[in-house]
Amino acid sequence: MKELVIISGKGGTGKTSLSASFSRLAPNPVILDCDVDAPDLHILLKPKINDLFDFYGGKKAHINQDKCIGCGVCFKNCSFEAIDIRNMADGTAHYSINEYRCEGCSLCSFVCPYDAIEMREGISGKWMISETPNGMMIHAQLDVGAENSGKLVSQVKKGGRLVAQKKEAKVIITDGPPGIGCPVIAALSGANCALVVTEPTLSGEHDMTRAIKLSKSFGIKTLVCINKHDINNPMTRRIADKAKALGAEVVGRLKYDAVVTKLQSMGLTPVDTDSQLGQDIKKMWDYIWEKHLSE
Numbered sequence: 001m002k003e004l005v006i007i008s009g010k011g012g013t014g015k016t017s018l019s020a021s022f023s024r025l026a027p028n029p030v031i032l033d034c035d036v037d038a039p040d041l042h043i044l045l046k047p048k049i050n051d052l053f054d055f056y057g058g059k060k061a062h063i064n065q066d067k068c069i070g071c072g073v074c075f076k077n078c079s080f081e082a083i084d085i086r087n088m089a090d091g092t093a094h095y096s097i098n099e100y101r102c103e104g105c106s107l108c109s110f111v112c113p114y115d116a117i118e119m120r121e122g123i124s125g126k127w128m129i130s131e132t133p134n135g136m137m138i139h140a141q142l143d144v145g146a147e148n149s150g151k152l153v154s155q156v157k158k159g160g161r162l163v164a165q166k167k168e169a170k171v172i173i174t175d176g177p178p179g180i181g182c183p184v185i186a187a188l189s190g191a192n193c194a195l196v197v198t199e200p201t202l203s204g205e206h207d208m209t210r211a212i213k214l215s216k217s218f219g220i221k222t223l224v225c226i227n228k229h230d231i232n233n234p235m236t237r238r239i240a241d242k243a244k245a246l247g248a249e250v251v252g253r254l255k256y257d258a259v260v261t262k263l264q265s266m267g268l269t270p271v272d273t274d275s276q277l278g279q280d281i282k283k284m285w286d287y288i289w290e291k292h293l294s295e
Contacts, residue, residue, distance in 0.1 A: 009207020019175035047130030057124030057148035067116035150182035200235035252284035
């Protein structure tokens with residue numbers, strides 16, 4: 001079983017469209033959406049949720065009102081203004097935690113002289129095991145304002161590998177998060193191959209460079225796809241040369257095609273049509289599969 005992770009230095013390069021297309025073409029795949037902050041692969045794959053799990057991503061402060069005497073030490077020491085105060089009718093002060101502001105730093109728990117504050121693990125999101133027409137899909141959604149997206153990505157990866165083993169899947173197709181931060185590092189963990197999707201612009205070159213260096217630092221075979229290559233041919237050549245210099249193989253050059261937006265609105269991918277773009281994506285997948293994933 002091999003795993004291909006599709007990443008990009010930023011959002012909007014087309015990696016989700018490619019991930020969906022590859023999931024159509026791969027033999028018996030398990031599909032992961034590791035962009036847990038803003039997942040959208042489900043829009044194209046229309047998963048039917050079989051199992052839904054809570055994700056506990058971090059701890060928040062909680063005030064035990066039976067122990068609290070309203071001394072205000074926690075209020076004075078909180079740097080995030082996460083402790084609300086309400087004056088009661090009897091003249092006492094009532095303190096409570098604003099869970100949306102609490103950063104889970106534990107300082108209030110440490111300074112409380114009456115041991116009235118404890119750190120409790122809370123639900124930060126959901127992760128799911130679903131069925132799609134292409135294969136099993138593991139995906140997730142981090143709650144608004146919640147943290148530890150890297151930890152949730154790791155949970156998606158863990159769940160995906162268990163499902164892949166159970167289903168005897170030949171390949172895992174992973175739609176990675178944008179950027180190069182903790183969620184991307186978690187998505188790359190254990191992968192055999194990474195495909196960096198970029199565009200022929202200066203920012204595309206910059207973001208591709210960072211993504212390649214990150215992937216290569218983990219010893220992962222790194223490939224590059226230049227999307228919309230025909231909008232700037234000189235920059236395309238420059239990016240291809242840069243990728244080669246960094247030790248990454250350019251395996252695909254895809255032309256700009258306005259039909260992609262229309263297809264997405266219909267829940268379709270380029271490979272669901274006989275378009276030239278669809279054919280080019282199929283050729284790229286066949287090459288990646290034969291040379292890097294089926295060995």
